[in-house]
Amino acid sequence: MDPILDRWFYSRDTVLVARDLLGKLLVCKYNRKLLSGIIVETEGYRASDDPASHAYKGKTRRNAPMFDLVGYSYVYFIYGNHFCFNVVAKSNDQKAGAVLIRALEPLDGIEFMQKNRKQEDLQLLTNGPGKLTQALGISQDHNVLDLTKLKKLYIVDGILVKSDDVVTTNRIGIGVAHEKQWRFYLASNRWVSK
């Protein structure tokens, strides 16, 4: 098995970690099944320098993991319907930070993902932040789990990413900080959102 990403990996600048998570493998154990996918799209969210971040105005009950728990999951509920899965990552000089996982290329347990999503079409299975959490069965129960341990949810090394395959753009679905180029995706991959 590929080596699991350790605490050090996540203890770096949020935007750098967002870039480096491309090509890694997200694994989720679901009803004794193993569901996984290759991370093909991410976005970085920081703290007081980032008006688009949950952590912008300081620590609250919801966003507390972003401040304290490097290498842990941060899952939140949005628009009354969807869960978004984030990885807490930041350097010591940042107060908070997390990487939103926006899309996966489905790998293991595809038939269970199709069942979870009520969606047969592979193309539409995990090509968005709310879609991939539904496919993997990620909900509020998966908030604040240590991703550096081989338990319910973790991330391991995956495929080699060529630097000229990485596209950098502004983030999606936010009304502020459009100038920040903190979204990354693999140009050659079909599962990128939108």
Add this chain to the structure above:
DNA sequence: CACCCGATTATCT
């Protein structure tokens, strides 16, 4: 307790 709104998605036209 009332109000506003969001790191989205599916389903229209």
Add this chain to the structure above:
DNA sequence: GATAATCGGGTGT
């Protein structure tokens, strides 16, 4: 492309 769905968090009264 436009919009309804849907509900918990955050804020202020």
